[in-house]
Amino acid sequence: xxxxxxxxxxxxxxxxxxxxILCWALGTVFGMALGLVIALIxxxxxxxxxxxxxxxxxxxxxxxFLVQLFVLYYGGPLVGLRLDALPAGLLGxxxxxxxxxxxxxxxxxxxxxxxxxxxxxxxxxxxSDIVRxxxxxxxxxxxxxxxxxxxxxxxxxTVILSIITVPELLYQVQRMSAETFRYVEANLVLALFFWGLxxxxxxxxxxxxxxxxxxxxxRT
Amino acid sequence: MFSLAVxxxxxGPLFWAARYTLLISVLxxxxxxxxxxxxxxxxxxxxxxxxxxxxxxxxxxxxxxxLVQLLVFYYALPVIGLDVPAxxxxxxxVGICASAYISEIxxxxxxxxxxxxxxxxxxxxxxxxxxxxxxxxxxAVTLSLPxxxxxxxxxxxxxxxxxxxxxxxxxxxxxxxxxxTFRPLEVYIAAACIYLLINLCLAALGRYLEHRTAV
Numbered sequence: 001x002x003x004x005x006x007x008x009x010x011x012x013x014x015x016x017x018x019x020x021i022l023c024w025a026l027g028t029v030f031g032m033a034l035g036l037v038i039a040l041i042x043x044x045x046x047x048x049x050x051x052x053x054x055x056x057x058x059x060x061x062x063x064x065f066l067v068q069l070f071v072l073y074y075g076g077p078l079v080g081l082r083l084d085a086l087p088a089g090l091l092g093x094x095x096x097x098x099x100x101x102x103x104x105x106x107x108x109x110x111x112x113x114x115x116x117x118x119x120x121x122x123x124x125x126x127x128s129d130i131v132r133x134x135x136x137x138x139x140x141x142x143x144x145x146x147x148x149x150x151x152x153x154x155x156x157x158t159v160i161l162s163i164i165t166v167p168e169l170l171y172q173v174q175r176m177s178a179e180t181f182r183y184v185e186a187n188l189v190l191a192l193f194f195w196g197l198x199x200x201x202x203x204x205x206x207x208x209x210x211x212x213x214x215x216x217x218x219r220t
Numbered sequence: 221m222f223s224l225a226v227x228x229x230x231x232g233p234l235f236w237a238a239r240y241t242l243l244i245s246v247l248x249x250x251x252x253x254x255x256x257x258x259x260x261x262x263x264x265x266x267x268x269x270x271x272x273x274x275x276x277x278x279x280x281x282x283x284x285x286x287l288v289q290l291l292v293f294y295y296a297l298p299v300i301g302l303d304v305p306a307x308x309x310x311x312x313x314v315g316i317c318a319s320a321y322i323s324e325i326x327x328x329x330x331x332x333x334x335x336x337x338x339x340x341x342x343x344x345x346x347x348x349x350x351x352x353x354x355x356x357x358x359x360a361v362t363l364s365l366p367x368x369x370x371x372x373x374x375x376x377x378x379x380x381x382x383x384x385x386x387x388x389x390x391x392x393x394x395x396x397x398x399x400x401t402f403r404p405l406e407v408y409i410a411a412a413c414i415y416l417l418i419n420l421c422l423a424a425l426g427r428y429l430e431h432r433t434a435v
Binding site: 058059061062063064065066067068070071074075076078079156157158159160162163170174183184187188190191194195196197198199 | 282289296299
């Protein structure tokens with residue numbers, strides 16, 4: 001591999017990496033928020049609403065992310081939803097992640113002992129207080145490992161955004177290799193780079209997780 | 221607005237292309253099971269170099285996005301003199317990627333078996349081969365069937381990525397269809413419906429197997 005190429009393409013690669021991180025971070029945060037809302041709806045809304053939400057979960061989980069992006073980015077304009085590649089990608093990531101996050105939150109909430117909630121109700125806490133002070137703090141802790149795990153999976157999904165021309169890392173690498181004909185090296189380096197990234201994030205995630213849960217074990 | 225005619229017309233060609241989606245997913249999982257079993261055996265073997273190799277294999281394939289793996293294989297194979305059709309490259313990549321996940325599924329299933337089972341088998345004088353083929357593996361395979369179906373569902377969805385190396389499966393076919401009809405919304409929703417149909421069938425199969433093998 002000609003390393004001088006990297007110098008020439010350095011800025012665009014760096015920008016691509018920035019976009020990858022941006023898409024990942026915002027997609028994770030928004031996806032988690034939407035997932036939390038869905039999980040709460042599943043728990044408290046009337047029957048027929050939960051059916052609609054369940055259908056949403058099944059559809060998003062049963063179709064490929066790439067097809068969802070195509071519907072959004074190429075199909076969206078037909079119904080008046082005109083988005084640039086980057087916002088479309090972010091919206092796509094948010095929608096794609098939300099049902100997985102919702103299921104994680106749901107099982108986290110299920111791990112909260114019924115007795116805790118009954119006790120809160122017995123001492124006269126309002127339903128919103130129960131959610132805020134009992135359900136969320138306890139549920140989030142038991143959901144944490146799965147949340148970290150899925151956030152790591154989302155880093156890998158960001159490369160798919162390159163297909164709808166979001167200028168993230170793979171997109172920049174593809175452009176570079178098309179101009180320099182260095183497909184093998186460029187993609188191999190990208191693979192190694194992602195390996196390092198994912199390994200690092202999962203190490204950090206595990207440590208973070210251990211710290212948060214340790215703190216709680218000590219307190220209880 | 222939404223043209224129902226285009227929507228229903230695109231089902232024909234897309235169903236035809238679904239053969240390739242299914243072919244890639246099924247061959248991928250088959251190859252994944254074969255390689256995954258070997259990797260799992262290496263992971264559980266008493267030889268540290270083998271164990272380390274298996275650990276790196278799993279970590280690399282789970283840490284690199286499948287799309288990047290596909291591109292590496294697609295561009296790298298001709299360079300090392302393997303000029304295989306795109307279809308073969310796609311199946312091999314998908315299979316190798318799946319092998320990492322499947323070896324972990326096996327490992328989890330084997331770890332989930334009570335230790336007493338193997339010990340009891342040894343105590344009544346079974347040979348190590350018998351212990352594995354008659355006690356551990358039959359139970360581990362039954363335990364991991366739902367997880368394998370789950371992996372197959374993931375592969376059906378992941379196979380949409382091989383469209384970027386030019387294989388005419390559902391996603392690629394819908395791109396072509398969208399380009400000729402100028403109605404991407406209808407065509408891509410039709411594609412999503414077909415994927416959903418395949419995956420709902422597989423999920424039902426998974427539930428049936430889980431129900432049937434439940435003890």
